[in-house]
Amino acid sequence: MSGLQKKKQTTAKPRKKLNTTKKCKACRKTFRPATAWQTYCQEACKTARSTADKRKALDASRLERFMTSAFAYWMAGEAQRAGRLEIVKGHTVESLLALYDVYKYYLRANGYGEDSRLYAMAHVHPVKPADGDYIGVLFAENLFVCPELPNKQHGNQYFGYGKCIHRAHTSPANFVSEDESRKTIIRRIVCYLGEDVVVEFAKKAKVQPAQRIKRISHLELFLDELGMTLDELHDCSTVKLGQLQAQLAGKEAFVITSGGKDQFGVLIHELQRHAEFRPDGIAELVPLLEQLQERTAANFLSSVEIVPQKVIDKVALYGWKVMHGQQADLDHVRDLLKLYMPL
Known part of the structure; x- marks a missing residue:
């Protein structure tokens, strides 16, 4: 036997002994593998597991996009203002889509983040009425886009209609404090509505992360150069944040001015x-x-x-x-x- 043959013989990996049986990673049924590395009982199970893993990753991405969207931050702000998670109680995928349409129309009416906000999101049934035991909820039938002045003049009066819940149907466990962070409130909203509902909504609505959040995260690193405090930065409109980014980059900001709605x-x-x-x-x-x-x-x-x-x-x-x-x-x-x- 030559030296090369001896070397090959000594470096060859020992063959692994096959287990008598295994459990399929997909269907969990017991099977007898043909090789030591076989983990699925059949090709269909391997395909099904791969599809399920991709769907799981996609759902996680959709959930993340919702949780970092301007819409989710707005919902969290409304829950904080009401002091209760119950203002979103009973939402389905369809009702969330209807609410999202109202929110998008509100942005359109205001010219998508221009400095002067002409319109507010008004409630038919107030969140905190002057008297009574009912609380206005965050549903499309209880909200409408209204000029700032008439909305302020109206205050928290209640004439009729809208959608509400009774205070007796709220729980202390769902209380939202004024000093709670929006991120925490969003996580609570997701748990309250159910991940399946939120993910399916994010899929159908094609929700995307907020540009505002991305811009603030970037500009926080340059507060000294901008001569601003963190609070001043957070008070800026989305358009203003874009202008500050362009200023740092030494470019002229490109701004879409829609003019809003009459x-x-x-x-x-x-x-x-x-x-x-x-x-x-x-x-x-x-x-x-x-x-x-x-x-x-x-x-x-x-x-x-x-x-x-x-x-x-x-x-x-x-x-x-x-x-x-x-x-x-x-x-x-x-x-x-x-x-x-x-x-």
Whole structure:
């Protein structure tokens, strides 16, 4: 025997002895392996396990995207304001999608993060009413996009409609304190709603991480160069944060200015959406408001006011009161407008 053959003989790995039986990693059934490294009883089990692992990783990614999204941070802020997790009680994938649509419309109305916020997210049933044992919840039928001023003037009054829960149906275990971090509240919301519901919602809504969070995390490293405190940084709008990033990079910031939405456009949109939840015929106000919207636009092209601004403001204010739950009265709007436009 040559030296090379002896070397090969001494360095060859000893063959592993086969176990008599194994449990399949996928179906957990006992099988007899053909090799020492076989871990699945059949190719179908191997494929199924690989598919399940990919789905699990994808679900984890979707959950992470939800937990770092602006929508989740907004939900956490609302839960903190209410002081209770129960404001999201009973949400399904479909109701979360409806809530997300309202949230996206709110962003659109405000021009996607421009410095001046014209519209607020208003509640039909207040989160903290002046009196009563019911709490307004975070559902699409209890929310609408409203100009800041009418919303502040309305305060926490309650006229009717909306969606709420009784205080007796809340638990101390679901209390949310004012000093609790948003990240912690988001984790609690996920546990409260169930991961399956949140993951499926994130999948259908295609939720993405918030650009705002990414920008703040980056800019926190350059507070001295920016001459800002951490609190000042967190108070900046998303657009302003982008400008600060561009400033650090020595570039001019590219800003998309949408101009937001006009008041009557938002009011008409929200009246049409809430007509599904309201039995008082609020959709009948829409044709009148659409005519007024056209006349308001014509005011800018005419040297004479077709409809006086005080009348426009009065009709708009009444419309927002109706959105806040006041009973719709078509005759009242007609009386306000009959001198200025054909009805």
